[in-house]
Amino acid sequence: MNKRLFCGVLALSICLTLGLAACGNETGNNENGGHVHTADSFGSDEDIHWKVCTDCGEKFIEEDHKYNGSNTCTECGYTIPETAGLEYELNEETDTYSVEGIGTAGDVETLYIPAYHDGKRVTEIGYGAFFECTFTAVKIPSTVERIEGAAFTECNALTEVKIPDSVTFSKAFGGNALLKSVTFGKNSKLETLGKGSFGYCPELTSVNLPDGVRLIEDDTFEESKIYTDKSFWTDGILYVGNHMIATDETVSGKVTVREGTKTIAEAAFQDSGDVTEVVLPESLVALHDYIHDMTKREAKSVVIPKGVEIIGSNAFSSFYGVDHISVESGNAFYNDGNGANCLIETATNKLVLGSNDTQLTAAMGIKEFGYFAFRGCNFESFTIPDGVTKLEVATFAGCANLKSVEIPASVTELGYEMFSECDKLQNVVFKGSVNDWKALTEKSEGWDDGAQEIAFTITCNDGQAPRTER
Numbered sequence: 193m194n195k196r197l198f199c200g201v202l203a204l205s206i207c208l209t210l211g212l213a214a215c216g217n218e219t220g221n222n223e224n225g226g227h228v229h230t231a232d233s234f235g236s237d238e239d240i241h242w243k244v245c246t247d248c249g250e251k252f253i254e255e256d257h258k259y260n261g262s263n264t265c266t267e268c269g270y271t272i273p274e275t276a277g278l279e280y281e282l283n284e285e286t287d288t289y290s291v292e293g294i295g296t297a298g299d300v301e302t303l304y305i306p307a308y309h310d311g312k313r314v315t316e317i318g319y320g321a322f323f324e325c326t327f328t329a330v331k332i333p334s335t336v337e338r339i340e341g342a343a344f345t346e347c348n349a350l351t352e353v354k355i356p357d358s359v360t361f362s363k364a365f366g367g368n369a370l371l372k373s374v375t376f377g378k379n380s381k382l383e384t385l386g387k388g389s390f391g392y393c394p395e396l397t398s399v400n401l402p403d404g405v406r407l408i409e410d411d412t413f414e415e416s417k418i419y420t421d422k423s424f425w426t427d428g429i430l431y432v433g434n435h436m437i438a439t440d441e442t443v444s445g446k447v448t449v450r451e452g453t454k455t456i457a458e459a460a461f462q463d464s465g466d467v468t469e470v471v472l473p474e475s476l477v478a479l480h481d482y483i484h485d486m487t488k489r490e491a492k493s494v495v496i497p498k499g500v501e502i503i504g505s506n507a508f509s510s511f512y513g514v515d516h517i518s519v520e521s522g523n524a525f526y527n528d529g530n531g532a533n534c535l536i537e538t539a540t541n542k543l544v545l546g547s548n549d550t551q552l553t554a555a556m557g558i559k560e561f562g563y564f565a566f567r568g569c570n571f572e573s574f575t576i577p578d579g580v581t582k583l584e585v586a587t588f589a590g591c592a593n594l595k596s597v598e599i600p601a602s603v604t605e606l607g608y609e610m611f612s613e614c615d616k617l618q619n620v621v622f623k624g625s626v627n628d629w630k631a632l633t634e635k636s637e638g639w640d641d642g643a644q645e646i647a648f649t650i651t652c653n654d655g656q657a658p659r660t661e662r
């Protein structure tokens with residue numbers, strides 16, 4: 193390495209180290225391109241504290257309060273004016289409290305939930321805790337991690353809420369008459385928005401959903417103003433922050449999801465027209481059960497971008513007879529069997545989705561077939577490779593040309609309705625004994641539901657097995 197460059201790199205890394213150290217020290221100083229931010233004290237409000245540099249005027253700290261056991265912020269000294277009389281429940285496992293109700297607090301103007309109660313952290317707001325309460329504001333401390341369903345439902349005087357960065361799960365604000373805005377911080381840890389989280393809020397127009405959210409359950413914004421007012425939609429698609437929430441009936445054919453999108457919510461395509469292909473953006477991380485209305489959709493192609501980490505188990509169950517499947521190389525969570533035209537979850541070796549032309553071998557080590565893996569595919573015969581142990585629901589549903597299927601003896605569980613609508617099915621070849629087949633079907637309830645009228649035979653190593661004994 194060039195010596196001068198090396199010195200430069202070294203100096204830079206020393207700077208970075210100093211900068212980091214300074215950032216976390218008690219004076220709150222912070223390196224900024226040769227200039228060290230400085231401030232005498234914190235500014236604060238009831239949610240956060242911050243520092244503004246006395247030299248350059250820049251904000252260099254802005255974060256949630258950090259509370260001690262006396263509900264006082266250890267950084268800025270702010271103390272929560274705790275609302276007295278609330279109900280709590282101790283979670284024995286975590287030794288933390290859940291706040292469960294308004295108790296004797298009555299008609300408070302602002303609800304102040306403490307960070308600590310009886311010396312223990314308050315980490316949860318329980319199901320329906322403040323249902324139909326009348327406060328006009330609520331302050332949630334930075335110890336809370338879960339806000340359970342309906343916790344603030346029909347709190348009809350509430351107009352805005354700030355959710356602390358510590359919250360990872362929220363399912364709380366549906367059905368509020370005046371709620372206009374919900375604010376998440378820059379460092380929000382929110383992972384999951386529960387079903388109906390912000391539904392039925394007729395005034396709700398502002399929610400800055402953090403990029404880090406990985407699961408948005410269905411009906412999250414249903415009938416809220418964000419949903420009902422078409423000015424929030426783009427070309428028939430509703431995006432909130434960098435997340436795709438819903439489609440309307442004008443969306444059909446080949447649909448391109450906007451670049452920048454991080455997740456596609458559950459049931460996002462529920463109300464769409466006849467979609468045949470969804471082009472997923474490079475930015476995508478999580479793809480939930482976005483089409484799960486079970487409408488048949490003639491799908492041509494599925495291409496999974498490199499950054500996708502999460503695919504819901506029903507993500508493709510509406511797709512019928514997919515022609516082409518590929519996963520961009522470099523994806524750490526999914527692969528396409530090296531050009532085998534299928535979608536495989538790498539860690540579990542589960543086949544999530546197959547196509548009209550999937551090429552499987554035992555050497556690939558596939559362990560399971562996922563929901564509706566080959567729905568509507570057009571092949572006439574199929575050999576399940578040796579080593580597969582489990583077939584989930586409806587593996588070959590709607591494979592209208594399928595005449596023959598070979599099942600290895602390694603299979604220990606058949607999925608529900610695995611041959612439904614396979615009207616041409618003639619022969620199932622099982623590579624174990626008749627007794628093995630009987631044991632297998634006994635464990636696999638409903639495996640031939642939807643196929644009982646189809647006259648296929650079951651050929652085992654030692655003869656023909658009877659159809660299911662009921």
Ligand SMILES: [Zn+2]
Nearest residue numbers: 229245247248
């Ligand atoms: Zn400064």
Ligand SMILES: [Zn+2]
Nearest residue numbers: 241257265268
């Ligand atoms: Zn503070």
